[in-house]
Amino acid sequence: MEVTAAIVRGESKPFEITTLELDDLRADEVRVRLVATGVCHTDAIVRDQVYPTPLPAVLGHEGAGIVEAVGSAVTTVAPGDAVVLSANSCGTCESCLTGRLSYCTDLFNRNFGGSRADGTTAFSEGGKRVSSHFFGQSSFASHVNAVERSVVKVDADLPLELLGPLGCGIQTGAGAVLNSLKVPAGSSFVVFGTGAVGCAALMAAVVAGATTIVAVDIVDSRLELAATLGATHVINSRLQDVAQEITRITGGRGVDFALDTTGIPAVLRQGADVLAIGGTVALVGAPAPGTEVSFEIGASLTKGWHFRTIIEGDSVPQVFIPKLITLWRQGRFPFDKLTKFFAFAQINEAFDASASGETIKPIVTF
Structure with a gap:
């Protein structure tokens, strides 16, 4: 399917809004229609190739949206669920099995490698591959095929446009x-x-x-x-x-x-x-x-x-993010005071506002 995405084509280049092709879901993936996504310093340093994710790439790793479809092996969410997207991990190494997902032995490849574990990318442009699955999601796109381990189900009555930053910066x-x-x-x-x-x-x-x-x-x-x-x-x-x-x-x-x-x-x-x-x-x-x-x-x-x-704050996102939401509901964790919203077309302005210190946590909305 065709999706709208913000792509980085070269080192330190601005984000460019374009149309890409999103491929078919894999068995362990969840198709999410993004409502909003946070802008994080990590996105900026990858754009600038401090951490070398292959370019061109779709970045973004603080997504929030609605599940539209699930792969055949997915058991934790269903179409229509509200979700927050977080970091990826293998789930099978010793670190993952002992709850230390942030120190997964395959952490870098699964979050910065620019592809699925099998080397394929979810995005393409004119038949050419575009790096995807940044933190298991690449949320600077209208729709993503996120890995199930990056997906956190949240209550349907919550303001989804606000919640994306819980997936990385706030939880960290x-x-x-x-x-x-x-x-x-x-x-x-x-x-x-x-x-x-x-x-x-x-x-x-x-x-x-x-x-x-x-x-x-x-x-x-x-x-x-x-x-x-x-x-x-x-x-x-x-x-x-x-x-x-x-x-x-x-x-x-x-x-x-x-x-x-x-x-x-x-x-x-x-x-x-x-x-x-x-x-x-x-x-x-x-x-x-x-x-x-x-x-x-x-x-x-x-x-x-x-x-x-x-x-990532030594977090298990599926456990910790709901706890932060409960604290926010109680008025004890007012992370909403840090946020400012930008339209998706203003993504470069959002990064500029973050870099200047004008905005603490920009969120772009679709």
Whole structure:
């Protein structure tokens, strides 16, 4: 069938709205008519080939829509169901079988490889292949053949146009706090970067009961929003000394948890330096492969501190996304405050708004 899609034809090229051919469903796939899809930093760095998905490609990995058809082996959804689309995994490796889907041994191929596991692509143009199945979905298209493992059924009464970002950015930040770090009540937490992932993390820290929640950024408007979302303290790192401020805020103790959403080595190092004894610093940013960071390991040896990396918030999407929706329904996780809607034809404007910091979480609607 013919579908409308936003295609990236070359490195750092703008998205081009065009008509593509969508092939037949495979047994383990679900055809989804997209209602909306979030715009994520990961889409931008793949467009720019920091992570090398083969081009031309249809990107997008925060889709939400309605199931139109299912493959013969699909059991979890049916035509007419409302769904959110998330990351892909094999389901059979040791990581997947122990609930650590984000660390699937075939993670890169199934999310960035540009094709199905058998090498075929769902999209074509004039008989030529176009990379598909980005995060198992490629949601920058009016219709997709998504793998069942990327599909999360949600209640039919929900505002689908709002929910796509739960599939990646929002679940990544919230999951980092609730699943990965398991931030306990009464603890102290600092997040570096208050984009969608960072704001989701600080909202999750509020849910978890952290009593000192520090937001660090260089954009005052974002810090103002962070304060309304539950940050007890905000720091503009262009104007203030972060280490001095955190020392003051914590009475010299340091923070129990530091989360870097920027992927900038100097920022990650700063997170490690402000830890309390036994503290943990974690990275959810997406630095280029080969990026290195140096840590002080002499004086800090006596801290017994920890460093870890986190993908997709260590989430099982079919379990975690419904939990976030319940928190949102209760008014305890207001991720809708981060969003701004753009028409699908404005997809490049949506990316520009995200890059400039004007919009925290753009969503394009079909």
